[in-house]
Amino acid sequence: MKKILFTISLTFLAGYAMAQETMSLGRCLQMGIERNLNLKTYEGNVLKGKHNVSENRSRLLPQINIGAGLNDNFTPPVSVTDGRAYGKPYNVTKTLQYNSSASIQLQMPLYSQTALTALEISKTLDQLNTLSYSKAKEDLIVQISKMYYLAQNTEEQIGIIKDNIKRLEELRDITQAFHDNDMALSVDVKRVNVNLENLSVQYDNAKAMLIQQYNMLKYVIDYPAEQDIVVEKANVEQIDMAALTGLNENLYELQLLRKQQTLAEQQKKLAKDGYLPTLALTGNWTYTSFTDKMKNWFHSGESNHWYKSNGIGVSLRIPVFDGFEKRSKIRKAQVDIDNAKLAYENALKGMQTQYANAVNDLANNQRNFAKQRDNYLLAEDIYKVTSDRYREGIASMTEVLQDEMSMSDAQNNYLTAHFNYQVSNLTILKLTGQLDRLMK
Structure with a gap:
């Protein structure tokens, strides 16, 4: 029994030494x-x-952004212009209730x-x-x-x-x-x-x-x-x-x-x-449509016509006074x-x-x-x-x-x-x- 324990101890010590x-x-x-x-x-x-x-x-x-929007103007805004050409003192125009838009905007610093x-x-x-x-x-x-x-x-x-x-x-x-x-x-x-x-x-x-x-x-x-x-x-x-x-x-x-x-x-x-x-290049490609009823967008006609508004330009910013x-x-x-x-x-x-x-x-x-x-x-x-x-x-x-x-x-x-x-x-x-x- 002692011989077996001695052998086991030697084996353990040998393994320990090898592990180091x-x-x-x-x-x-x-x-x-x-x-x-x-x-x-x-x-x-x-x-x-x-x-x-x-x-x-x-x-x-260049920075390019895509935007889209849909508005329900349940109280549509109005615009008032001079209506004397039509025999009226004022010409009141009411905006249609629904309008949507889609646009691509570009901006890039030139300087x-x-x-x-x-x-x-x-x-x-x-x-x-x-x-x-x-x-x-x-x-x-x-x-x-x-x-x-x-x-x-x-x-x-x-x-x-x-x-x-x-x-x-x-x-x-x-x-x-x-x-x-x-x-x-x-x-x-x-x-x-x-x-x-x-x-x-x-x-x-x-x-x-x-x-x-x-x-x-x-x-x-x-x-x-x-x-x-x-x-x-x-x-x-x-x-x-x-x-x-x-x-x-x-x-x-x-x-x-x-x-x-x-x-x-x-x-x-x-x-x-x-x-x-600073000087920057700007540009936009925009499409907008208007209608008085939401369902009209799904039918052909003037009510679903998209109007383009595109442009390109430069913007200049000159700091004058910052306190x-x-x-x-x-x-x-x-x-x-x-x-x-x-x-x-x-x-x-x-x-x-x-x-x-x-x-x-x-x-x-x-x-x-x-x-x-x-x-x-x-x-x-x-x-x-x-x-x-x-x-x-x-x-x-x-x-x-x-x-x-x-x-x-x-x-x-x-x-x-x-x-x-x-x-x-x-x-x-x-x-x-x-x-x-x-x-x-």
Whole structure:
């Protein structure tokens, strides 16, 4: 029975291991760009902007409408004219009770600067939507990369804790053997067990943290929540450093601000265009009939005769006075232009400062990473020496545990320095426009 249960457990574990998918950073980024729900909202805005351009373009095309009507004038209107030609002071004519009409109407702008500027504004808004999508995609790349690095860091931390637990278990067995032979005190065994328990708590906390990190990563890239993933093992000895090529002034944040300034200038132009005349082509084809009884429409004769009324022409509209409405719009638009210029200048200087600080952080984190690596290797060597001396009965348990604690601190500092180095390098990649390197 035990053999059967053991076989079932191995089969389950094998299936669990096969169900886990090892995800590279490039794969996570690609999946996030394709699936992220928030990014899809920006894609929808891009599509909406293109429809908006088509809508504004349609206002420059001919507009054709077909109309029809049927009226029952149960109190027919009358018209009064001079009737002296007929020997009467007035000639009163009563309209027939029923009339119907059918018409086709045409209207097409021949010149409308307002409509042309509105079309240009819609194109600018479409470009803003595209830039917003690109910026959101860039922010998503940074977000996924940080989460991926953090998961790698936690995986490394768990691996180190497991190695430390294994070493302490060996040390506990040695100490227990010493105690059984009256070569060590019982308090030494307790000290090792306390440290082992602390490491066990650290291990459980790290595992719980890793599960949360993976859950968040799966959410961002829209990966099935019921399936397990694992990141690739981090190469803590090497980081693909970004080239310090200076701040890229074509970052999407800056492009957005420049495009917003363009939009404000177009809004001002739109207000000015309101002073210009508009010219439109008009045309109509109308047929009308009248009768005194509804049934007469179904019989031949004058009562069901349709009378044509067709024509074509142009209409001119010249704005003269609007109560200074357009003047106020122009002044408001100028304020928007000035604010857009200030926002761009402020953002550019802020990013220049951010780049300078990022370069400084990268150099500092690089130094810290190198120092912490050397410190970690040194602490590991010291612990090995102290552990060997303890086995030989030369060093005390206190010395071993102190060196073990120092080594554990050095390991954590080393991993933290590596993560900080990765994040600062990621910041440089973003500010210099090199994030595409992460997709490879």
